[in-house]
Amino acid sequence: MVESSAFWVESPHVGVLRRETVPKPGDGEVLVRTLYTGVSRGTEISVFSGHVPQSEFDRMRAPPHQDGELPGPVKYEYLNVGVVDQGPESLEGRIVFTLFPHQSAFVVPADAVVPVPVGIPARRAVLTGAVETAINVLWDARPLIGDQVSVIGAGMIGCCVARLLRGIPGVEVTLIDVNPARQVVADRLGVGFADVARPPGDRDIVINTSGSAAGLQLALETVVTDGEVLEASWYGDRPVTLMLGADFHSRRLTIRSSQVGAVAASRRGNRSRRERLELAMRLLHDPAFDAVLTGESSWRDLPEVMASLARGAPDVLCHTITWGEPK
Structure with a gap:
């Protein structure tokens, strides 16, 4: 004992x-x-x-x-x-x-x-657990070569997502955060950085990891028309308020959730949770x-x-x- x-x-x-x-x-x-x-x-x-x-x-x-x-x-x-x-x-x-x-x-x-x-x-x-979550987020987001991608929220998960995105040829990655000091972290990760007041627009994919309604709203405002926002935050019992008027419908935007509890649907048939964890470790x-x-x-x-x-x-x-x- x-x-x-x-x-x-x-x-x-x-x-x-x-x-x-x-x-x-x-x-x-x-x-x-x-x-x-x-x-x-x-x-x-x-x-x-x-x-x-x-x-x-x-x-x-x-x-x-x-x-x-x-x-x-x-x-x-x-x-x-x-x-x-x-x-x-x-x-x-x-x-x-x-x-x-x-x-x-x-x-x-x-x-x-x-x-x-x-x-x-x-x-x-x-x-390892954070990178495993980031892998699942990207399996859900399905970025393509040459995409312009924003990650809102430069926390532990957002930073891991951004670093993995950087490895896809031609992908332009920008971390967006309310804290300007995260510029230093973005530089070390080799990705771009933008303040929430000056975010790039018309992004092919926007991933929200900020855990805030404001971050999700910013994602909707900066994704391309007909684009998809991936919501990787979990809010617990906190309510989330969004402006779904304005151009949300006319631009035909989509919000889709991502969560690490199950392997992303795009890989569920040929990847186990153990394999996903081992991949995270290698990365x-x-x-x-x-x-x-x-x-x-x-x-x-x-x-x-x-x-x-x-x-x-x-x-x-x-x-x-x-x-x-x-x-």
Whole structure:
């Protein structure tokens, strides 16, 4: 038996660290000691702040290793990188990514972990879940060679989407954000940047990752006639108001949703969720993704870190939590 520390959301805006006993791994299981976890500024902060509507409690059980029930007490997160201490010989000592909450040690089935390829730093591997989401967004968006694409919202997901778009030949990518300081991040990602007051127009595709009604409205205003806006934000229980008068109908615009819970319909017949996750991991050989890692704290400070992020932290993209170092 191993003693571990785990972060729980006790109730909206209240987080605590609990001691938990972890059993020895059985056949086909691994004991993982956590090195880093990452905070999802979208979904996880919505859970922490109590903004998940009751109608979504069951569907929001997407992290396979959630403990407790929404709205709380609940242990909820899915960006975990650790080292396998015990398990099958092929995995022992390997650094792995797991869709597991903030916890110092845990046991899961061996097929629940994805080995991190040699050459990818453990901290960068925390972004596997974000890049997996970005892959799904682009499978839904289906950009073509030479497209002009805007990504509204230079957060963790928006930045990952923009970096992947940059790799498509001829595609012109512009990140749009209310925070002018995100220009520096866009430069590191190798993509264009525009302020919300001066966005480019007539874009072939506009992807909204801003989590705001204003961002979605801007997407409608800047997409080409007969164009499609892909909505990749999740609003929890917050209402969204749009201006669907004016030229929305005359320009025959389309709003389509994207969500990582299921593989995009365009790939669902020939890609599994495991394959999508493994693809995300391989793409993290790209060091430009380090631009998305913008803060780091000890696991001991998690309750305060979560409360601070929930209050608003405009300069934070992916904040990582440090649990230990590889042996």
